[in-house]
Amino acid sequence: MSHPPICPSSDPNQIHDFLCHLTEDWPEGSAFELRVLSEIGSAHSQSFPPSPDGLQAGVDWAAQENNCQGNNLYVIPNPKKVAQINKTANDKDILGLTVVFVDQDDAEAPCLVEIVAPSWVVTTGTIPHLRHHGYWRLDAITEDTDAWKATMKAIQKSYKVIQLQIPAALCGCPEQ
Numbered sequence: 001m002s003h004p005p006i007c008p009s010s011d012p013n014q015i016h017d018f019l020c021h022l023t024e025d026w027p028e029g030s031a032f033e034l035r036v037l038s039e040i041g042s043a044h045s046q047s048f049p050p051s052p053d054g055l056q057a058g059v060d061w062a063a064q065e066n067n068c069q070g071n072n073l074y075v076i077p078n079p080k081k082v083a084q085i086n087k088t089a090n091d092k093d094i095l096g097l098t099v100v101f102v103d104q105d106d107a108e109a110p111c112l113v114e115i116v117a118p119s120w121v122v123t124t125g126t127i128p129h130l131r132h133h134g135y136w137r138l139d140a141i142t143e144d145t146d147a148w149k150a151t152m153k154a155i156q157k158s159y160k161v162i163q164l165q166i167p168a169a170l171c172g173c174p175e176q
Contacts, residue, residue, distance in 0.1 A: 010066045016059045018122060022077060022099070023050035027141060030079030030095050034058055035088070036065045037072050047085040077101055077135070096141035097148045102134045102155055 023032055031054075035045040046061050048054040066073050076089050077099050084093040103124075118134035125131040136155075142148060 010063045012059050012063050015062050016055060019050075019055050019058055019075070021120065022075070022135075023055070023079070025098065025137075025141075026050045026079045027095065029082045031082045031085045032058065033076040033080055033089050034062055034065075035074040035076070037074065039071075043088075045088045047080065047082075047089075049082060049085075050079075079141075091145070096143050097145065098138055098141050100136045100138070100148065100151050100155060103131075 019032065023030075026032075031047040031049050033045050033047045035043060037043050046058075048058040048061075062073050065071055076094075078097045079095045080089045080093045081095045087093070099119075102118075116136070119137040121132050121134050123130060124133055
């Protein structure tokens with residue numbers, strides 16, 4: 001499988017593995033959204049179905065967009081409705097919630113595994129220090145946004161210095 005020319009910091013295999021893992025139990029009728037934020041403040045997004053062809057198209061798009069010109073790539077870590085595939089997602093467009101996550105950018109924050117070990121951890125950057133995201137997979141998809149938000153807040157309180165944001169940095173495309 002060939003990939004388009006990319007920035008040396010992109011790792012298409014890592015992007016693919018991350019997206020496969022993230023979307024492995026997503027329901028029919030869902031899509032994943034990738035967003036690009038540039039250093040000059042412009043933003044755009046693209047959505048893809050979590051099928052083999054959709055995953056590969058997302059990997060190729062992300063690798064092309066992560067072009068060493070100040071672009072940072074992000075993923076909405078919960079499935080959006082496929083009917084909303086051509087627009088940037090907002091809360092109403094999320095089909096359900098499958099993970100909670102933390103964005104650990106502070107070097108002084110406790111190690112992600114010190115409190116409650118995440119289902120998986122990814123490195124999202126190395127400058128000025130190592131930065132990680134921790135993901136906790138829910139037992140089942142939920143539409144209970146209040147419970148999800150309460151869980152996110154509890155994680156935030158446990159880690160004290162975590163930014164909780166949607167979208168999350170895309171693994172395999174280190175932030176510029």
